[in-house]
Amino acid sequence: MEKEKEFASQVQHIDERGRNIVLASETDSAKVKKFQGKNPTTGLYALIARNQDLVFCLPLVGAIFGAIAATPLTVRFGRKWVVIFVYALSYGGTFLQTFAPVLGAFVVGRFFNSIMIAIGTTISYLYLSEIVPAKYRGFAVTTSNVFNLISGVIATVVCIATYTRNGSSAFQIPLGAQAIMPTILIPLTLLVPESPLWLLSKGREEEAHRNLKKLRAYGDVLVNDELRVMKLALQQERELTAGVKVTDLFAKGNRTRTFVATSMYSVNQVSGVILSTTYATVFLTALGVGNPFQLTIAASCCTLAGTLVAPLLVDRIGRRTIAIAGMSVLPVIDFIAGGLAFHADKPSFGLGIAALSFIFNAFWAASFYSLSVTLPTELPTARLRNMTTSYSLAAAYTTAVITTFAVPQLVSADAANLGAKTYLVFGGCVVLILIFYFLFLPETAGRTFAEIDEVYEQKVPVRKWKKYKTSAATRQAVVVADSKIVNT
Structure with a gap:
């Protein structure tokens, strides 16, 4: 019974993506009451649905603000110093x-950090794509996702090492450990040069x-050539995006591309993965199968495995096929998993649900997760690409807020009390999503932006994209563009 009370009084912290779990026990009942509510069935203190919404959902609202604030901040102040500022x-x-003396203060701290993390994440991807040579850019950006998932595994290991401690240190150590990475990254970031592309946009060519010379191992001739190409690209981008409005995303001829390009980042939230990522430890604790902390590590490793496999498959097999x-x-x-939940009181059935959730993570990461960051950059027409990416992030955060709010209301004992049966709801959602992509998702693997534009203009059915041959004019334009890139 004491062990049950200990688990019931756990306080959980999740980072901005909801995947780095920090769970801690508090044995002092007076302090527990400040962070928890009572389970109406058992009378024990537990992380009730309302508190889960406060702890998990509100910080995602902060992330929306952070994503919105990132663009004006980085346009005005650059990449490097804004990132250092949010670290601090x-x-x-x-x-x-x-x-935090009460739950409200804890949530405010999470809300504030979510804003900082969203700003830093948005700008760091942009900075990385600008300073890495083109041939390594895709690998570098994809690898950053891998490190993000590894950090989740490390966070869970820290929790395993502290959750059995008595007193406040059980959760204060993992929470305080969040300060370690900024302490390491601030001095490292001070050493890296500001983005040459941003400096060019401000007229600071010298x-x-x-800075470009610091970032490249080759001589002045090649550095000058790359800088010239940057200037041309910057000029073309300004010409393309001049006068672009948000409503252009949904104008005739663009709306389908916009919905398909931005949807996957949002709809992956309603696939069911939230149960085995954001709510992994709470979910596994409710099932009562093994050590929830160790199982959370297994879940994170399965997600990591799918993420590692994805870059090898996306270009070889194709987007639509995956x-x-x-x-x-x-x-x-x-x-x-939803069917097994009707017998979740039996240990073998509960363990089966946990195992299925781990397999789910791997398939989700290899399909949904990998394509979520690929489609927003491939499908839009050139003049709407940047705006489509921003809209995609905003839509994703909005869906995450809705889903994160809804799940506790479905799962928790003090709400709908569906538990693992919630998987049935998500299964129905994925069937609808699958139908949508079967009808509208084209195969873009191996296609240049010019070819994608032409195929959309010709209104080729998505099932025929793979075999469709673009016009000689488009292919010739691609050859000319490639030759210019090789020459520079």
């Missing part, structure tokens, strides 16, 4: 979470040349 400010949010095949597996897992 994150100490305040970490301090408030670690020493500085841009100096999406349809991966999404066909997910509802099957959802329905089986």
Whole structure:
């Protein structure tokens, strides 16, 4: 019974993506009452649905604000110094979470840090894509996702090492550990040069040349050539985006491309993965199968495995094939896990649900997760590409807020009390999503932006994209563009 009370009084912290779990026990009942509510069935203190919404959902609203704020901040102040600034400010949010006297202060700390993390994440991807040579850019950006998932595994290991401690240190140590990475990254970031592309946009060409030379191992001739190409690209981007409005995303001829390009980042939230990522430890604790902390590590490793496999498959197999095949597996897992939930009181059935959730993570990461960051950059026409990417992030955060709010209301004992049966709801959602992508998702693997534009203009059915041959004029334009890139 004491062990049950200990688990019931756990306080959970999730980072901005909801995947780095920090769970801690508090044995002092007076302090527990500040962070928890009572389970109406058992009378024990537990992380009730309302508190889960506060802890998990509100910080995602902060992430929306952070994503919106990132663009004007980086346009005005650059990439490097904004990132350093948010690293420094994150100490305040970490301090408030670690020493929060009540749940409200804890949530405010998470909300503030979510804003900082969203700003830093948005700008860091942009900075990385600008300073890495073109031939390594895709690998570099994809690898950053891998490191993000590894950090989730490390966070869970820290929790395993502290959750059995007595007193406040059980959760204060993992929460305070959030300050370690900014402490390491601030001095490292001070050493890296500002983005040459941003410097060019501000007319600081001499500085841009100096910084690009620091980033490249070749001589002045090639540096000058790359800088010239940057200037041309910057000029073309300004010409393309001049006068672009948000409503252009939904104008005739663009709306289908916009919906398909931005949807996957949003709809992957309603696939069921939230149960085995954001709510993994709470979900596994409710099932009562094994050590929830160790199982959370297994879940994170499965997600990491799928993420590592994805870059090897996206170009070889194709976007549409991966999406349809991966999404066909997910509802099957959802329905089986949901069916087993009717007998979740039996240990073997509970363990089966946990195992299925881990398999789900791997397929989700290899299909939904990998394509979510690929489609927004491939499908839009050139003049709407940047705006489409921003809209995609905003839509994704909005869906995440809705889903994160809804799940506790479905799962928790003090709400709908569906538990793992919630997988059945998600299974139905994935079936609808699968139908949508079967009808509208084209195969873009191996296609240049010019070819994608032509195929859309010709209104070729998505099932025929793979075999469609673009016009000689488009192919010739691609050859000319490629030759220019090789020459520079």
